[in-house]
Amino acid sequence: MSLKRSLNQIAAIAKTDFLGVIRNKTAIFFTLLFPLFFIIIIGFTFGQSGTESMSSISIGVVNFDGELVAVNATDSFNCTIGDQFIQAMESVNFTIHEYAEYGDKDTNATATYAISRGEIDAILVIPANFTETLAFHYVNDFGAPLPTKAHLELSVDPTDTTGALITQQSVLGFISGFVKHYQEIAIQQAPSDLTAYIEVLADPLTVITDEADVTENELQWIDYMVPGTLGLVLIWSGLNHASMTIATERTKGTFQRMVIAPVSPMVVLLGKLISALAIVYMSAFIMLLSGVLLFQVNLYWDIPLIILAIFLGALSAIGIGLIISSLAKNEEAANSISVIISVPLQFFIGAFFPLTMMPEAAQVFGNALPFTKMVNAMQDVMTRNLPFDAVVPEMLYLAASGLILFALGTIAYRISLKRL
Amino acid sequence: MIPLNDIEVDSVTKCFEDMVAVDSLSMSVEKGELFGLLGPNGAGKSTLTKMISGRLNPTSGTIKVGEYSIKDDPMKVKELLGVVPQDIVLYDYLNAKENLSFYGRLYGLSGKNLKNRINELLQFTQLDEHAVKRHVSTYSGGMKRRVNIAAALLHEPQVLLLDEPTAGLDPQNKHALWDIINVLKKQGKTIVLTTHMMDEAEELCDRVAIMDHGKIIALGSPSQLVKKVKMENTITVVPDKTSPSLIEQIKSLSDVKNVYSAPDECAKSETLKVITDCPDDILPDVVSTIVSTGTKVLSVQLSRVTLEDVFIMITGRSLREE
Numbered sequence: 001m002s003l004k005r006s007l008n009q010i011a012a013i014a015k016t017d018f019l020g021v022i023r024n025k026t027a028i029f030f031t032l033l034f035p036l037f038f039i040i041i042i043g044f045t046f047g048q049s050g051t052e053s054m055s056s057i058s059i060g061v062v063n064f065d066g067e068l069v070a071v072n073a074t075d076s077f078n079c080t081i082g083d084q085f086i087q088a089m090e091s092v093n094f095t096i097h098e099y100a101e102y103g104d105k106d107t108n109a110t111a112t113y114a115i116s117r118g119e120i121d122a123i124l125v126i127p128a129n130f131t132e133t134l135a136f137h138y139v140n141d142f143g144a145p146l147p148t149k150a151h152l153e154l155s156v157d158p159t160d161t162t163g164a165l166i167t168q169q170s171v172l173g174f175i176s177g178f179v180k181h182y183q184e185i186a187i188q189q190a191p192s193d194l195t196a197y198i199e200v201l202a203d204p205l206t207v208i209t210d211e212a213d214v215t216e217n218e219l220q221w222i223d224y225m226v227p228g229t230l231g232l233v234l235i236w237s238g239l240n241h242a243s244m245t246i247a248t249e250r251t252k253g254t255f256q257r258m259v260i261a262p263v264s265p266m267v268v269l270l271g272k273l274i275s276a277l278a279i280v281y282m283s284a285f286i287m288l289l290s291g292v293l294l295f296q297v298n299l300y301w302d303i304p305l306i307i308l309a310i311f312l313g314a315l316s317a318i319g320i321g322l323i324i325s326s327l328a329k330n331e332e333a334a335n336s337i338s339v340i341i342s343v344p345l346q347f348f349i350g351a352f353f354p355l356t357m358m359p360e361a362a363q364v365f366g367n368a369l370p371f372t373k374m375v376n377a378m379q380d381v382m383t384r385n386l387p388f389d390a391v392v393p394e395m396l397y398l399a400a401s402g403l404i405l406f407a408l409g410t411i412a413y414r415i416s417l418k419r420l
Numbered sequence: 421m422i423p424l425n426d427i428e429v430d431s432v433t434k435c436f437e438d439m440v441a442v443d444s445l446s447m448s449v450e451k452g453e454l455f456g457l458l459g460p461n462g463a464g465k466s467t468l469t470k471m472i473s474g475r476l477n478p479t480s481g482t483i484k485v486g487e488y489s490i491k492d493d494p495m496k497v498k499e500l501l502g503v504v505p506q507d508i509v510l511y512d513y514l515n516a517k518e519n520l521s522f523y524g525r526l527y528g529l530s531g532k533n534l535k536n537r538i539n540e541l542l543q544f545t546q547l548d549e550h551a552v553k554r555h556v557s558t559y560s561g562g563m564k565r566r567v568n569i570a571a572a573l574l575h576e577p578q579v580l581l582l583d584e585p586t587a588g589l590d591p592q593n594k595h596a597l598w599d600i601i602n603v604l605k606k607q608g609k610t611i612v613l614t615t616h617m618m619d620e621a622e623e624l625c626d627r628v629a630i631m632d633h634g635k636i637i638a639l640g641s642p643s644q645l646v647k648k649v650k651m652e653n654t655i656t657v658v659p660d661k662t663s664p665s666l667i668e669q670i671k672s673l674s675d676v677k678n679v680y681s682a683p684d685e686c687a688k689s690e691t692l693k694v695i696t697d698c699p700d701d702i703l704p705d706v707v708s709t710i711v712s713t714g715t716k717v718l719s720v721q722l723s724r725v726t727l728e729d730v731f732i733m734i735t736g737r738s739l740r741e742e
Contacts, residue, residue: 005528012525016511016518023513023555253509257571260473261526262498 009263013271017245018278031237031279035287039229043222043295057167058095060111060120061086062102069128071137081131088178094171099123115157121167125153133204134182145194145201152207165224165354169383172207179205223298226291227378228351230284230310231371234317235342235349237283242276242321242409246416247334265417269410273318280314281307300385306378309395313374315402322409326416350375370401426451426500426579426610427472432481434467434634441467443634444481449579454601454611456625458618458727464634465614466506469581472612473503485579499527502577506584506614508564509571516542516552516559516567520574527575534574541570545600562593569600580604580611586620598623618727630731637734645730652677654723655694655706660716662690669709670694675702689718699724 021027065082068075090096097120103110111123127150132138136145154171156164183203190198249255258268291297324341328334346352348366355366366372377394380386388395427449434442442464449455457465470476472483474494482489488496510519517538524534542552545566556564569585582601586594601624605611615621621628622642630638630645638645659666662681670679670692678695696702699722710717 008525008528008530012522016514016522019518020511020513253505253507254511256475257503257505257509257523258526260475260498260501260503261523262495262528263526 006264006267009267010271010274013258013268014274014278017272017275021241021279031241032283032286035229035233035236035283036290038232039226039287039290040294042225042229043291056095057122057170058097058120059089059171060097060099060114060123061089061126062099062111062123063126064128065126065130067128069132071129071132072139076132076137078131078135078137081134082126085126085130085178089174092174094174115155118157121157121163122171123153123155124171127151136201145197147201148204149206150204152205154207169224175205175207179203222291222295223383224379225351226288226297226299227382228349228375229287230378231313231349231351231375232346233280233284233287234310234313234371234374235346238276238280238314238317239321239342240338241279242272242318243324243328243334243338244331245272245276246322246325246413247328248331250416251331259417265414269413276318276321277311277314280310280317284310299382302381302388305381305388305391309374309377309381309398312395312398312402313370316370316398316405319402319405319407319409322406323412326409326412345369345371348372370398370405373397373401425449426486427612428484429468429472430482432468432471432478432483434471434476435479440634442471442478445634445636447629447636447639449610449612451610452605452608454605454613454624454626456621456628457612457614457631458616458621458628458731459631460616463631465631466583467634468631469583469612469614473501473581474498499575500578502572502575502580504569504572504580504582504585506587508568510556510564510567512557513555515555516547516570519556519567520571523571524574529574537574541573544573544603545570546596562589562596565589565593565597566600569597573604578610580609581614582611583614584616585613586617621727628727630727630734632735638730642727645727646725648730648733652695653697653699653725655696655699655703656721656723657692657694657706657710658689658718659692659710660689660718662692662715666710666713666715667692669713670706673702673705673709676706
C-alpha cells in the first residue's frame with residue numbers, strides 16, 4: 001500500500017476524530033472550554049496575588065548590616081547598602097516590618113514570633129557584612145578587592161505552603177533584580193583597569209532558602225498555576241479524549257466499519273494519535289493564550305521546549321487513554337474508568353498545590369507520574385527560566401514513560417481488535 | 421483462470437469458547453448472483469458475514485473472495501468487498517458528503533475522483549443535494565440507510581455484503597431500497613443479502629440459503645424451496661351465491677387444480693377454495709368468471725406458500741421465534 005494512500009487515510013481518520021470533538025458541545029466543553037474556565041476562575045481568584053501587588057506580602061527584615069564586623073582586621077559597622085536594600089523593597093511595595101532579633105516563636109517582638117502568628121509571610125536576614133561585601137571593602141595587601149559573599153537568609157511560613165512558594169519566588173525575583181542593578185553600577189564605577197575583575201566579583205549575594213531558585217520576573221500566583229495547568233491539560237484533553245475515542249467508535253460500529261476497509265490498524269492508531277495530539281495542543285494553546293491575554297502572565301517562553309514537553313507528556317496520557325478505551329466494554333464503561341482515574345490523578349501532579357503538602361506515600365506516587373514531571377519541567381522552564389539542561393532528567397523520564405505507556409496502549413488496542 | 425464464483429466458503433467453522441456459531445459450512449456465491457442468507461437470530465448469519473468481511477477469523481476452513489483468500493490476502497479481499505452493516509454506521513456529526521468523503525479516503529479515493537464519485541452516489545441513492553449538507557443526525561431512517569449503502573459503494577466493489585439493509589424501514593423506504601439493490605444486481609454486482617424478511621428474500625434473491633444452528637439447512641432458489649413444501653397455493657373467494665355450474669366453470673380454467681366449496685358463517689354464503697400453482701396469474705380469470713355469471717364477489721384472499729412455510733417445515737419453528 002502506497003505511502004500517499006496511508007497518509008491520506010491517516011489524515012481522514014484524524015480529521016474525522018477531531019471534528020467529533022469540535023462539533024460535540026459536551027466534548028468541546030470538557031476538552032477545550034473547561035480548561036479555559038479553569039484558568040479564568042484561577043486567574044480571577046488568585047491572579048492579583050504576587051509581586052505586582054506586593055503590599056500583600058509582608059516581610060520581616062532583621063537587618064544586622066549595622067552591627068560590627070571585622071573587615072581587613074578593622075571593625076566596621078557600615079549599613080548604607082542594607083538600608084538602601086530595604087528601601088528598594090519598600091519601593092516595589094513589599095510591606096516591610098523591621099525586627100531587631102530573629103528570635104523564637106515565644107519571644108514577643110521578634111521576627112519568628114511574628115511569622116508564627118501569621119503577621120508576616122517571611123523573614124529576611126541581612127548579614128552584618130552586607131555593605132562591606134557589596135562595597136568591596138575586603139581587600140588584599142595590595143588593595144585589590146577580595147571575592148567575598150554576603151549570605152541573605154530567607155525563611156518562609158511553613159504552614160502556608162502555596163503562599164510560601166509565592167513569597168519565596170517574589171523575594172528571590174526582587175533580589176535577582178537588585179543584584180542585576182548593583183552589578184551594572186559596580187562595573188560602571190570600577191576603574192577601567194579593574195573592570196574585568198569587578199565583573200567577576202560583582203556577584204556577592206547568595207540567598208539561603210529551601211529552594212534557591214532565582215527568577216528575574218515579578219511573579220503572580222497565576223504565573224505558578226499556568227505551567228501546572230499544562231499537566232491538567234494532558235489529563236483533561238489527552239487522557240480523557242483518548243480513553244473515549246476507540247470505545248465510542250466501537251459502540252457506534254464506526255470502528256468495525258473502519259477495520260473492514262483496507263486500512264492497517266496502525267494507520268487507524270496514528271490517525272487517532274494525531275487527532276488527540278491536536279486536541280491537547282489546542283487545549284494547551286487556549287490555556288496559555290487566555291493566561292497571557294486575560295491575566296498578563298509573566299513567564300518565559302521556550303516554545304520548542306514547551307512543545308516537546310507537551311508531546312512527550314501527551315504520549316503518556318494518550319497511552320493510558322488507549323488502554324482504557326481498548327479494554328473497556330463500551331463507551332459508558334470507558335467514560336466511568338476515565339473519570340475514576342483522571343479526577344484523583346489531577347491532585348497528585350503538583351498542579352493545584354505542591355506535593356510536599358501530601359503524605360509521603362502520596363508524594364512517592366505523585367513523583368512517579370509523568371504528568372508531575374511535566375509540571376515540574378514546565379515550572380522550571382516557564383517560571384524559573386531554567387535552561388534545557390536543568391530539565392533533562394524530567395524530559396528523559398517523560399520520554400521513557402511516554403514510550404512505555406504508548407506501547408502498552410498499542411498492545412491493548414491490538415488486543416481490542418480481536419474483540420470486534 | 422478467472423473464478424466462476426465470487427465467494428467460496430469451504431468447511432468453515434467458527435467457535436466461541438464452547439459455542440459453535442458456524443459449523444463446518446460450505447457454500448459458494450456465483451458472479452453477479454444475489455444470494456440470500458436467511459435464518460433466525462443466532463443462526464450464524466452474522467458470524468458468517470463477519471468472517472467473509474475479515475472482521476472475524478474462522479476457527480477452521482477457508483474463505484475466498486474473488487481469487488483471494490481472506491487469510492492470506494486480507495487487504496485485497498477488502499478492496500473487493502463493500503459491506504453495508506445492519507446498524508447505521510455513520511458519524512452523526514458529519515453530513516452525508518463528509519461521511520462519504522471519509523469512507524472514500526479509507527478506500528484510497530481522493531481529490532476530484534472522490535468528489536465525482538460522491539456526487540454520483542448521492543444521485544444514485546436519490547439523496548437531496550440540500551439535505552445532504554445537514555448533519556446525519558437530522559436525517560430520516562430511510563435517508564440514513566441510503567447513505568449507509570452509498571458508503572459501501574464508493575470504491576465500486578465487485579462483491580456487496582448487505583446485512584439486513586431494510587431493517588426498521590417503512591414500506592415506502594423499503595421498496596426504494598429494493599429498487600437500489602435491484603439496480604446494483606443489474607450492474608453485475610455479486611450480492612450477499614442477510615435478512616429474516618421472507619418477502620425481501622423472495623423478491624430479491626436468486627438463491628437463498630436457510631441457516632440454523634450454524635449450518636445451511638436448505639439451499640436453492642425461492643421457487644425451488646417453496647416446491648419442497650407439501651402445501652398448496654390457494655385463492656379463497658367469497659361470492660354472494662354459488663352453484664355447481666359456477667364451480668365447474670372455474671375448474672375448467674387453465675392452471676386450476678381443484679375447487680372446493682365450504683360454508684362461510686360470516687358471509688352467510690359459501691366460500692370457494694381454488695387450488696393452483698400460480699395464484700397471481702389466474703386470479704383475474706377466476707374473478708371475471710364469477711362476475712360473468714352475475715354473481716357478486718364479496719372478498720378475495722390469496723394464500724401462498726412462502727419461505728416462512730419452508731423454514732417451519734424444515735425446523736418446526738418460526739423464523740422470528742427467539
